[in-house]
Amino acid sequence: MKEQILIRITGKDRIGLTASIMDILARYDAQILDIGQADIHSSLSLGILIRIAGENSGQVMKELLFKATELGVNIGFEPVGEDEYEEWVARQGKNRYILTIIARTLSARQISAVARIIAEEGLNIDSIKRLTGRMSLKGEARSVRSCIEFSVRGNPQNEDMHAHLMKISSEMGIDFSFQKDNMYRRMRRLICFDMDSTLIQTECIDELAKRAGVGEQVQAITEQAMRGEIDFKESFTRRVALLKGLDASVMQDIAEHLPITEGVDRLMYVLKKYGYKIAILSGGFTYFGEYIQKKYGIDYVYANELEVGEDGKLTGRYVGEIVDGARKADLLRLIAQTEKVNLAQTIAVGDGANDLPMISQAGLGIAFHAKPRVVANARQSINTIGLDGVLYFLGFKDSYLGEVGKI
Ligand SMILES: [Mg+2]
Secondary structure, three states: OEEEEEEEEEEEOOOOHHHHHHHHHHHOOOEEEEEEEEEEOOEEEEEEEEEEEHHHHHHHHHHHHHHHHHHOOEEEEEEEOHHHHHHHHHHHHOOEEEEEEEEOOOOHHHHHHHHHHHHHOOOEEEEEEEOOOOOOOOOOHHHOOEEEEEEEEOOOOOOOHHHHHHHHHHHHOOEEEEEEOOHHHHOOOEEEEOOEOOOEOOOHHHHHHHHHOOHHHHHHHHHHHHOOOOOHHHHHHHHHHOOOOOEOOHHHHHHHOOOEOOOHHHHHHHHHHOOOEEEEEEEEEHHHHHHHHHHHOOOEEEEEEEEEOOOOEEEEEEEOOOOOHHHHHHHHHHHHHHOOOOHHHEEEEEOOHHHHHHHHHOOEEEEEOOOHHHHHHOOEEEOOOOHHHHHHHOOOOHHHHHOOOOO
16 A cells, blocks of 8 residues: 655755655655755745655654754655545646736735735646845845746636736836746747837937937927827828938937946847847837947847938938838748747837837737836836846846856
């Protein structure tokens, strides 16, 4: 007769603890059905489910108890019946999801709200992991960030789970992503960024307009477009026309002073290091896109080309096809095809309404410090920290990143 016993060990972690416990189990030829360990602040919680010959179980538990006392940890035993065990095995086919939450600092109030939603959906939490590094109490406020990843199992029972998460996200200042935990999530390959107000903290057209002395006129057209009175193509054509006569050499000066968004250096370094293909898909201008491309070694840039006359001045016209929202989504698909990447392995990040088509098409679409309408239509968003927050949605831990250099 075989028996199943669940062994629970808690206490202060120390090197060699698992080895000494396993030595005893090995001597009695126990079969390991399940094993898991969590460490929180040097305190360990280890669970082992064993199957062992009934005649040995008393002796094994006695020896384990003795060893635990010697090691200064707590130990407990619980018999598990065969039916109960088989029921547990049968549950393994259920869907798994990863819920990631990010904020500068996370409070119990925020986590309680998230945990409440998980419970209301009838989802079971399998594990909880901190992805950010250990936080010093003396850390600088600006560099502080906190990210926790919940691995959950089951099928969400309410259709409005996303809406609930969105609500607490805006009320409590947390960012979240809720992704199916499958191989696509672990093997994203292509990431497409909007440029203006995403990779850089400005709109290049406004910078050019200021230099051309037409800042206010350009702004007025932008506002008309935002009110939906004119479409993107018309507003773009009219704004570019206002730049006529501006010396093209100002573009270099603007490019050299572009305010790069917080977290971009770290994000690009890591994405390159791990072999992601990176694209800029921008409704802005090629000149600046190419400048950023060189700076970070980005693979693709698609944006709008300003026409420069023989006199070295902007003609007020553009060359070729305008990159608008629909074109961005087409380009994402085309680059994915070229790179032989499944759409589920793509990521799109942007802040504007013209980013929504690519955001909704990508496997992982992220609204970044975006307008409310964009946030409302994206599956996930980042509003609380810099652009390197994307790395947490990809499952990167700060401790992995430490291995690739000081970043
Ligand atoms: Mg933008």
